[in-house]
Amino acid sequence: MSIKIQPEAIASLRGFEIPERLGFGTVMAPVMFRARYQDGRWSDGELLPYGPLALDPAAKVLHYAQTCFEGLKAYRCGADVALFRPERNAARMAHSARRLCMPPVPEALFMDAVRTIAAYCANLVPGNSGESLYIRPFLMGTQPDLSVTASRAYEFYVIASPSEAYHSGNMRLWVEREDSRAAVGGTGDSKVGGNYAASLLSIARLKERGYDQSLWLSPGNRHTIDELSGMNFFAVMDGALHTPALNGSILEGVTRDSLLTLARDQGIEVHEREMDIDDLLALVASGTCSEVFACGTAAIVSPVSELGDGESRYKLKQAPGPVADQLRRALLDIQEGRAEDRYGWMQKVQVASY
Structure with missing residues (x-):
């Protein structure tokens, strides 16, 4: 499956700088990934500038909540950028899609999408411990009619946000x-x-x-x-x-x-x-x-x-407490490259040049 990289997406990445204060999910990367499902097949994906979506007011997602999403992270591991267990998110999103009578995003497409976002946003992955590039894939039904039936058209997006941990402290x-x-x-x-x-x-x-x-x-x-x-x-x-x-x-x-x-x-x-x-x-x-x-x-x-x-x-x-602290340190040590990844959880990303 090929991925089209829009020149406008590259232009939006050049010169984008991470602010000093990140918060969680408030600073958005300037690009997003999109693929469409129509007539029983998925289109090729494309990387395009982040921006508003155009939806028909009768789109199924707006009336019958036919949508699911995922959350995963890319971490800075020394000089590298790596995704944490993205295949688990691909499988869980497929499960969620089936529950809502939506076509599951093929694993290959899901993995291409999150890798593409991580590859082109590698410079946006923060380097402080506990910080990461939070990646949000989501799928929604876009067919414009008000019948209470499953949509026949869907759009799959992936957006990203350089972020701190969602809730710090107790x-x-x-x-x-x-x-x-x-x-x-x-x-x-x-x-x-x-x-x-x-x-x-x-x-x-x-x-x-x-x-x-x-x-x-x-x-x-x-x-x-x-x-x-x-x-x-x-x-x-x-x-x-x-x-x-x-x-x-x-x-x-x-x-x-x-x-x-x-x-x-x-x-x-x-x-x-x-x-x-x-x-x-x-x-x-x-x-x-x-x-x-x-x-x-x-x-x-x-x-x-x-x-x-x-x-x-x-x-x-x-x-x-000591158990929570011990487990948090052990997990972050793997995610941030300080400890051996004995489980094969981290997937290194080939950073894109532009």
């Missing part, structure tokens, strides 16, 4: 007992926009209470822990690492899988299981649960200092 979590983010048999294990839209009201409420993120409970029983709005959940009890088992309403996080691999290889006892929220809060109160942290591509590892449940507040003994 977090305070609010146990969400009123609303559900996803339903049993729904889209909880897919990375679709509707899941995140469903979390916004809870986030707005908890911000008023001084908290940072919602801790969602299983929609099937409303008492076992699922995940945060955009991160997976971990707890440390008597030195062992516990995380909710995948159950159909939890996103299978790439960072989650990586931390579990690292923990097992470092001799940490690991449990993937149902975790009852009331049991967890009691263990935090007694001190048996010494650490809680969340993880995700954007956030990496975020320690939790407090859990809020109604009028009760549960402080963690350690935030950040």
